[in-house]
Amino acid sequence: MRSAFPALPRDGCLGALQPRRCGSGSPLRPPPCCLPCARRRRRPPPCPTPTAALPAPCPPALSTEHRWRPTSRECPKHAALPECIHHPNAFEIQRQREARRKALARKRAEEQIQLRTPEPVEGREHVHVQTELYLEEISDRIIEVDVECQTDAFLDRPPTPFFVPAKTGRDVATQIEEGELFDFDIEVKPILEVLVGKTIEQALLEVMEEEELAKLLAHQRAYAELRNAELAEVQRLEEQDRRYREEKERCKQQQMEMLQKEKETMEKIAAQAFAKRYLTDLIPSVFNNLHESGFFYDPIERDIETEFLPWLMTEVEETLEKKTLGRVMLDSLIRTVTEKRLDVFSQKPLPDQVEAPAEEHRPTDNAPQVAAETEAADQAVTADEETDQPAAEDQASHHITFQSEEANQEAMEDSETD
Amino acid sequence: MASTLISAKLPPDVDPTKAPIAFGRRALPKLSREIQSPELLTQQRALMALCDLVHDPENVYQAVQIGFLENLKTLLLHHDSTVRQKTTEILYIMAMHNVGRQGLIQNAVIPVLTELLDDPEDICRKNTHQVLDMMAKLPEGAVDILHAGLIPLLVVRLKTESDEIQELILGTLSNCLRMEASEALATDAITILKEKLTHPSATIRNKAAQVILEIGTHPEGKSTVCEEVIPLLVSLLEDTDPEVQASAAGALMFATIKPKGRCLALRAEAIPRLLKLVAVENSKARLSAIKTLTMLAEVAEGRRKLLERTDIFQQCLRDPSEAVKRAAEIAIRVIRWKPF
Numbered sequence: 001m002r003s004a005f006p007a008l009p010r011d012g013c014l015g016a017l018q019p020r021r022c023g024s025g026s027p028l029r030p031p032p033c034c035l036p037c038a039r040r041r042r043r044p045p046p047c048p049t050p051t052a053a054l055p056a057p058c059p060p061a062l063s064t065e066h067r068w069r070p071t072s073r074e075c076p077k078h079a080a081l082p083e084c085i086h087h088p089n090a091f092e093i094q095r096q097r098e099a100r101r102k103a104l105a106r107k108r109a110e111e112q113i114q115l116r117t118p119e120p121v122e123g124r125e126h127v128h129v130q131t132e133l134y135l136e137e138i139s140d141r142i143i144e145v146d147v148e149c150q151t152d153a154f155l156d157r158p159p160t161p162f163f164v165p166a167k168t169g170r171d172v173a174t175q176i177e178e179g180e181l182f183d184f185d186i187e188v189k190p191i192l193e194v195l196v197g198k199t200i201e202q203a204l205l206e207v208m209e210e211e212e213l214a215k216l217l218a219h220q221r222a223y224a225e226l227r228n229a230e231l232a233e234v235q236r237l238e239e240q241d242r243r244y245r246e247e248k249e250r251c252k253q254q255q256m257e258m259l260q261k262e263k264e265t266m267e268k269i270a271a272q273a274f275a276k277r278y279l280t281d282l283i284p285s286v287f288n289n290l291h292e293s294g295f296f297y298d299p300i301e302r303d304i305e306t307e308f309l310p311w312l313m314t315e316v317e318e319t320l321e322k323k324t325l326g327r328v329m330l331d332s333l334i335r336t337v338t339e340k341r342l343d344v345f346s347q348k349p350l351p352d353q354v355e356a357p358a359e360e361h362r363p364t365d366n367a368p369q370v371a372a373e374t375e376a377a378d379q380a381v382t383a384d385e386e387t388d389q390p391a392a393e394d395q396a397s398h399h400i401t402f403q404s405e406e407a408n409q410e411a412m413e414d415s416e417t418d
Numbered sequence: 419m420a421s422t423l424i425s426a427k428l429p430p431d432v433d434p435t436k437a438p439i440a441f442g443r444r445a446l447p448k449l450s451r452e453i454q455s456p457e458l459l460t461q462q463r464a465l466m467a468l469c470d471l472v473h474d475p476e477n478v479y480q481a482v483q484i485g486f487l488e489n490l491k492t493l494l495l496h497h498d499s500t501v502r503q504k505t506t507e508i509l510y511i512m513a514m515h516n517v518g519r520q521g522l523i524q525n526a527v528i529p530v531l532t533e534l535l536d537d538p539e540d541i542c543r544k545n546t547h548q549v550l551d552m553m554a555k556l557p558e559g560a561v562d563i564l565h566a567g568l569i570p571l572l573v574v575r576l577k578t579e580s581d582e583i584q585e586l587i588l589g590t591l592s593n594c595l596r597m598e599a600s601e602a603l604a605t606d607a608i609t610i611l612k613e614k615l616t617h618p619s620a621t622i623r624n625k626a627a628q629v630i631l632e633i634g635t636h637p638e639g640k641s642t643v644c645e646e647v648i649p650l651l652v653s654l655l656e657d658t659d660p661e662v663q664a665s666a667a668g669a670l671m672f673a674t675i676k677p678k679g680r681c682l683a684l685r686a687e688a689i690p691r692l693l694k695l696v697a698v699e700n701s702k703a704r705l706s707a708i709k710t711l712t713m714l715a716e717v718a719e720g721r722r723k724l725l726e727r728t729d730i731f732q733q734c735l736r737d738p739s740e741a742v743k744r745a746a747e748i749a750i751r752v753i754r755w756k757p758f
Contacts, residue, residue: 233748235675239675
């Protein structure tokens with residue numbers, strides 16, 4: 001909304017304008033700032049550009065000190081939105097810039113105008129003079145009369161009165177009763193059908209899925225049972241087969257063992273027969289050999305051979321030795337006797353008769369002794385022939401007895417040689 | 419105005435806990451980007467949305483194609499429990515389709531799941547076990563689980579976990595032990611399973627009997643089962659739940675293959691109970707019972723007892739199931755076999 005500007009004083013002199021008192025101005029419109037007016041001594045020339053058009057968007061006053069803030073045209077409600085404020089601001093800024101540019105241009109123009117006045121000649125000076133018909137009192141202080149005028153407080157634009165065109169046509173009335181336009185029960189049916197249908201469809205899908213699963217499970221179980229039964233059958237048959245095979249193996253094994261045994265038995269029998277035949281000859285030949293080698297002997301014969309005959313021989317030997325011994329003894333006796341007799345004969349002839357009866361006595365005393373001594377001599381002979389000489393020496397004193405003995409021995413020799 | 423035609427698309431839902439889904443093919447790539455965002459709320463919302471989308475097999479295929487599983491693997495070890503829970507749920511739903519299972523195997527997700535077995539959250543553990551259970555149903559998945567060395571860990575957890583999770587573990591074990599039983603035997607699984615055979619819950623008894631069945635398919639397993647479990651199994655033949663009866667009969671079927679097992683079973687009076695099971699028209703236990711009786715008929719004592727009861731088998735010859743008929747024929751033949 002455009003605020004009405006106060007009319008500028010017509011004399012063109014822009015004095016200091018009092019700040020316009022706006023009673024209840026638009027809260028958004030800032031009060032115009034009052035800048036001190038630059039005193040001009042001379043009347044500023046009328047600005048070259050026409051500035052009469054007041055309702056121009058920006059007051060193109062020459063004195064650019066007064067910076068009119070262009071009022072914001074916007075309604076309060078726009079100011080609330082941040083976006084709308086910016087545009088007028090840019091526009092404002094643009095306007096201000098333009099204003100400044102124009103002001104600068106005018107200033108330059110003014111200065112040029114000012115420079116047209118030539119400098120005063122020497123001794124003279126320029127003086128401001130009024131040249132009008134009627135002199136005016138030029139004083140600093142201008143008679144001012146404060147005149148205020150104030151628009152009314154901002155009133156909202158009154159509402160446009162309702163445009164009520166003139167009534168034409170006919171008046172006709174109509175009325176919609178309840179239930180005519182919209183019947184809930186009828187309208188809701190298709191919606192309900194859809195809702196219920198979809199729900200049931202969803203439920204059906206779920207139930208079908210479960211049923212399908214249950215059927216699959218049942219199918220699987222039936223199949224599993226069949227499979228298990230078949231597997232069990234297979235394993236049973238395998239087991240049976242294994243048993244039969246083992247049985248067969250065992251029978252075969254037994255049979256083979258039996259055959260083996262039979263074979264062995266036959267071989268044994270054959271061997272036995274052969275051995276028997278071989279050995280029939282063996283025993284007689286063995287017996288023959290043994291017989292020939294003298295293992296089978298007649299015990300009596302053996303006995304006679306082993307014991308009797310040696311004994312006999314030894315006895316014979318003994319007897320012979322005895323005889324020999326006797327002979328030897330006798331020989332020695334005779335020798336000694338003869339030696340003694342020789343001695344005696346050589347020494348004396350008397351002692352012969354004394355010795356003869358002593359010798360006669362001695363044979364009778366010595367007869368049992370001789371018998372015992374001959375036995376001893378026999379035994380000594382059988383034991384050791386080397387004792388012959390001592391025995392002979394023992395019996396040296398008994399040399400006479402041997403005479404009788406000699407007679408016996410001679411008798412025995414005779415008998416023996418017979 | 420809305421029409422009454424039902425469209426193929428899911429109804430638009432304004433669930434604030436879910437991220438909005440882009441249209442058509444762009445849905446999954448957008449969610450994959452959102453999942454990698456550093457902000458927790460975005461991740462959670464994206465996971466909730468993904469959880470719904472993944473019920474459709476085509477989306478599963480697409481997810482596997484664009485490499486979603488790598489992201490999910492990283493998220494499995496997230497510090498926030500909701501993220502982990504949702505991720506495991508998504509993996510479970512993906513594992514329900516074959517494409518998803520193949521994808522899980524190819525991207526080696528199972529070793530990472532090992533870390534989650536000790537998760538403090540119950541629901542995370544449950545989902546993990548559900549994933550493992552699903553994976554074990556596939557032979558390659560079972561092999562994968564065996565290679566990851568999960569069997570000893572699972573056997574140990576049988577003692578400590580809740581009933582629901584125990585069922586899942588038993589299911590996983592039964593499928594995995596079908597392949598190889600040595601690891602389980604090494605960790606003394608039979609003792610734990612013996613306890614479970616007397617558990618109050620019927621499902622657990624059933625599943626435990628199935629695990630023993632699978633162990634018994636292997637030769638080394640048979641001897642262990644023979645020694646310890648046969649009397650228990652024979653007593654389970656008179657259990658109240660028909661499923662348990664069927665599983666026990668199946669386990670006995672494998673345990674009586676060896677002569678030692680046969681003797682033990684005969685001594686435990688298995689024949690009358692098995693005959694009772696065969697007489698009942700319930701086909702689940704029938705097949706296994708007939709097979710077990712066939713095993714027992716290999717022994718002379720069993721044959722003697724069964725010769726009197728061949729009428730029951732004659733009845734079975736009229737069963738609608740092909741397998742039962744065949745089994746009954748074989749049984750009659752074995753019973754009437756003479757050594758000479």
